[in-house]
Amino acid sequence: MIRLLLALLIVALLLTAVSRMQGLQQSQRETPPDPEETIVGSQLAPYNKAQQFSEDYENALQEKREELDEQIDDG
Numbered sequence: 001m002i003r004l005l006l007a008l009l010i011v012a013l014l015l016t017a018v019s020r021m022q023g024l025q026q027s028q029r030e031t032p033p034d035p036e037e038t039i040v041g042s043q044l045a046p047y048n049k050a051q052q053f054s055e056d057y058e059n060a061l062q063e064k065r066e067e068l069d070e071q072i073d074d075g
Contacts, residue, residue: 035041
Protein backbone atom coordinates (compact mmCIF):
# COMPACT_ATOMS: atom_id res chain seq x y z
CA MET A 1 0.00 0.00 0.00
CA ILE A 2 2.83 2.40 0.87
CA ARG A 3 4.57 1.57 -2.39
CA LEU A 4 1.40 2.45 -4.32
CA LEU A 5 1.12 5.79 -2.53
CA LEU A 6 4.79 6.56 -3.18
CA ALA A 7 4.40 5.64 -6.84
CA LEU A 8 1.31 7.87 -7.16
CA LEU A 9 3.14 10.72 -5.42
CA ILE A 10 6.14 10.39 -7.75
CA VAL A 11 3.88 10.28 -10.81
CA ALA A 12 1.97 13.34 -9.59
CA LEU A 13 5.21 15.27 -9.02
CA LEU A 14 6.52 14.29 -12.46
CA LEU A 15 3.27 15.36 -14.12
CA THR A 16 3.38 18.68 -12.27
CA ALA A 17 6.98 19.28 -13.35
CA VAL A 18 6.22 18.41 -16.97
CA SER A 19 3.13 20.65 -17.06
CA ARG A 20 5.12 23.57 -15.61
CA MET A 21 7.84 23.10 -18.24
CA GLN A 22 5.27 23.06 -21.03
CA GLY A 23 3.59 26.11 -19.51
CA LEU A 24 6.88 28.01 -19.63
CA GLN A 25 7.45 26.99 -23.24
CA GLN A 26 3.95 28.09 -24.22
CA SER A 27 4.30 31.43 -22.43
CA GLN A 28 7.51 32.06 -24.39
CA ARG A 29 5.74 31.22 -27.65
CA GLU A 30 2.71 33.37 -26.85
CA THR A 31 4.56 36.66 -26.79
CA PRO A 32 2.91 38.64 -29.54
CA PRO A 33 5.05 39.70 -32.48
CA ASP A 34 5.66 43.33 -33.30
CA PRO A 35 2.84 44.93 -35.29
CA GLU A 36 5.19 45.41 -38.23
CA GLU A 37 5.66 41.65 -38.45
CA THR A 38 1.95 40.84 -38.64
CA ILE A 39 -0.73 41.31 -41.27
CA VAL A 40 -1.45 44.73 -39.76
CA GLY A 41 2.10 45.84 -40.49
CA SER A 42 1.34 46.69 -44.10
CA GLN A 43 -1.46 48.97 -42.94
CA LEU A 44 0.63 50.82 -40.37
CA ALA A 45 2.71 52.79 -42.85
CA PRO A 46 -0.25 54.60 -44.49
CA TYR A 47 -1.85 55.12 -41.08
CA ASN A 48 1.32 56.63 -39.62
CA LYS A 49 1.75 58.81 -42.70
CA ALA A 50 -1.84 60.07 -42.44
CA GLN A 51 -1.43 60.74 -38.75
CA GLN A 52 1.77 62.72 -39.37
CA PHE A 53 0.05 64.68 -42.15
CA SER A 54 -2.81 65.50 -39.79
CA GLU A 55 -0.40 66.76 -37.13
CA ASP A 56 1.54 68.82 -39.66
CA TYR A 57 -1.68 70.28 -41.07
CA GLU A 58 -2.88 71.19 -37.57
CA ASN A 59 0.45 72.88 -36.81
CA ALA A 60 0.31 74.84 -40.08
CA LEU A 61 -3.23 75.98 -39.31
CA GLN A 62 -2.20 77.08 -35.83
CA GLU A 63 0.73 79.09 -37.22
CA LYS A 64 -1.52 80.72 -39.82
CA ARG A 65 -4.07 81.63 -37.14
CA GLU A 66 -1.33 83.23 -35.06
CA GLU A 67 -0.12 85.22 -38.09
CA LEU A 68 -3.65 86.42 -38.83
CA ASP A 69 -4.18 87.36 -35.18
CA GLU A 70 -0.96 89.41 -35.26
CA GLN A 71 -2.06 91.13 -38.48
CA ILE A 72 -5.45 91.95 -36.97
CA ASP A 73 -3.89 93.28 -33.78
CA ASP A 74 -1.34 95.40 -35.69
CA GLY A 75 -3.73 96.63 -38.37
